[in-house]
Amino acid sequence: MSINIVDRRESPKGKSSENRQRLLKRIEGQIKKALPDIVKGTNVKDLTSSKDRVKIPVKGINEPQFTYDKDSGDKRSVHPGNKEYEEGDLIKKPNGGGGGGSGPGKGSNDPAVGEDEFSVSISREEFLDYFFADLELPDLVKKHLNSIVDFKQKRAGYSNYGNPSRLNITRSYKNSMARRMAVGLFFDKKIKEIEEKLKTETDKLLIVELEKELDKLRKMKLSVSFMEEVDLQYNNFEKVAVPVTSAVMFCVMDVSGSMGEKEKDIAKRFFMLLYMFLTKQYERIEIVFIRHHTSAKEVTEEEFFNSRETGGTVVVTALELMDSIIKERYSDGWNIYAAQASDGDVWNRSDANDCYSILNSEILPRVQYMIYIEICRMSEGDLWSFYSQLSKKHKNFEIGKIDDVGQIWKVFQDFFKKKTV
């Protein structure tokens, strides 16, 4: 009996992936529950930047079985390696009892691992899937993706007509060769026929006639043209609509004296969340940070979150700056998202009114989606009342209030859920 050796190393991998998916489905609830904590925690930034996998601690998915109560009954067990004990020796039990007894021995390769240490690591992709699963975003995004379309030239076979610059030489030459051979063969056949006839023909008159014919055929054979119109083949291109895969996200934040660390922290987390959402949908994302107090300025992320300013607030300056940046740099082929965070203070009522008109006429028609969050404000100010009118008018404008870090996720969800109703 010879041995049957099978090299399985090249077999498809991931035999367990189906079972792993089942497990993920099983613990979906736990994963979702862990999400707000992860958002609340400080590692949101890590999540958006690192390509690492995300660890989700998992509890209580043990498989119940009828088992003995470990603390009950008389237990008797045999162990190896006695060094000093004699029969009848007594050893004080450690506090809490238990210990001594163990079932049949475990194999040397059995890992003794408790349920508590169990955690599932999921890829960033999977994590984001869960992260945004509730938001029913895909439809919304699809709608948006469809709205901005770019055209790309895509190769689409060959055609008989076209621009000389797109002439496909190889194909044309092949056609010409085939044609020349086919036509040549036709003449060769005729010539051969006449040559055969000439060998046996005796009638002089007919011979002259045939030689004339032969001469004509030979000339014709030579005159078969090298290239004909029908040989020519052109590379064909088609215009294909492709969704734009790049997006720009504007982060606008009030950094006047009234915005404290806590407020900024909330704003930052919110921007991160939006950014994560966008990374899932778009290949390339640019972020523009605009901060403002009485005047607005485009800054780096570092400056955006870390430097402190004092003074009053004029909101419209930021929106004007944003508008001009959009017109200058992102006027076509960009999906534009904007998020504005503020404590709701405005210089005066006319500032809020200015904001209203620039958003209404210039900005909102150009952006995919704009979100305004008001942080830690007790009463409704002018900005809020203008903005809420605006959000009723424009479907792509949403406003919300956040008082505490823990609410970020909820508010974020609400923004997107509303859209699908």
Added chain:
Amino acid sequence: MIDKNKIKDLFSNSDWNVETIEIANEIIERIAKEYLGLDIYQNQFEIITSEQMLDAYSLIGLPISYSHWKFGKDFVMNQNNYKKGRMGLAYELVINSDPCISYNMEDNTTCLMTLVLAHAAMGHNHFFKNNYLFKQWTQADAIVDYMVFARDFIHKCEEKYGFEEVEQVLDACHALMNYGVDKYKKPRRISASEEQERLRKRLEDDRILLNDLWRTIPKEEKEQLKQKRFPESPEENILYFIEKNSPKLRGWQREIVRIVRKTAQYFYPQGQTKVINEGCATHTHYEIINRMYEEGYLADDFMLEFYHHHSNVIFQPSFDSQYYSGLNPYTLGFNIFQDLKRMSLNPTKEDIEWFPKLAGKGDWIEQFRYIVENFKDETFVLQYLSPKVIRDMKLFRIDDGQGKTHYEISAIHNEDGYKRVRQSLSEQYNRSRYVPDIQVLDVDVFGDRTMTLEYTPTDGKGLDYSQVIKVVPHVELLWGFPVKITESGKEIYTSKK
């Protein structure tokens, strides 16, 4: 004739190829058959990567199985441990099937490949084919086909009834997996085609038949019937009982119960033969490799590597070591078999006294085969654990009495203690040590159809209540009516329906 020096060189080169394995197998198989008299299934030797080994681990030793999160969980846990370096992977994993499939890690050295050929492809293979428990409970030639049938069937159910529905039933069955075996009845042969036919019939019967047991219209002889218990005698195979008698299960659900029951049955012998099976395989590889060396196929450097691996396999930490996690079945089994050989060839006075039929008879090879065929861990230890092995391993017994403040050393490796150590170690391998005795006692046929499960305590142990309240709802799901669990007639828990 093969040139032995060439083979020596081949085996001393730690890189192997298919030819190396073929040559090694030829020699090993000859020795296994001619010298040890082993009787094996055709071997299918598969070479796999570490990732594939993790896959194989999670299916608990089946080449195929239905999809379930439990396997995913095992996979993820193993993967975590492996990545953290907490766990090494086995060199091989062997499956009780005909042909006998063994998975072997690609990064094994030539020495390891030779070792696993002798260990798994000969030792375990022989054990699977010849041990009475395996013969009785498993059909090596049918298991792969059956699991394909099971996987396809469950997959179809998922498509038809939704995967949550199917998962519920599977979860419930898994909770009772230890209660899917009739210990004293011989199971019927399984075959995928018969299963198909039976399944078709079952679904058909389901449609046309009425289970008389559940007739609610009062009958004349009702009173008379009432005297009779149902089931007439307690039923230990809870899954079987449910499959046959559950009033509410639909045909496909019944079939899933059956699939889990059959799978449990396939694993039933494995849990009870760890020591003897590993002992058999370890003893076999040890004998074969040494024989190869004696016959001049192996060089000294090969043997050094071999002894290194071999001593790793049979490493037994002491009870007080941080690495201790119970008795190593490889060590115990190997020691017993090796000592049998010693007693058979060079007996002492003690051996003749303890094993008069064996000592000095010189027939250790026949004895080895006889033991492998007819014993399981419990009986193997009880019959063949010799005083010398007890001394060598310094086995001792600890009593941990309930309510006592001290452990008591109740036997050690001396004249007085041997028998008690042996008796207790044997009991340690009794299935009731890890599977509490729970049987279907009664069904309230004319009342609310409550099923009563009776727990019979061993050694005064109680049931873990936190588990009871989790398992009972699963039983209830399958039964369709309330389920009560009692201990010596006293109610522990009743599901609320």
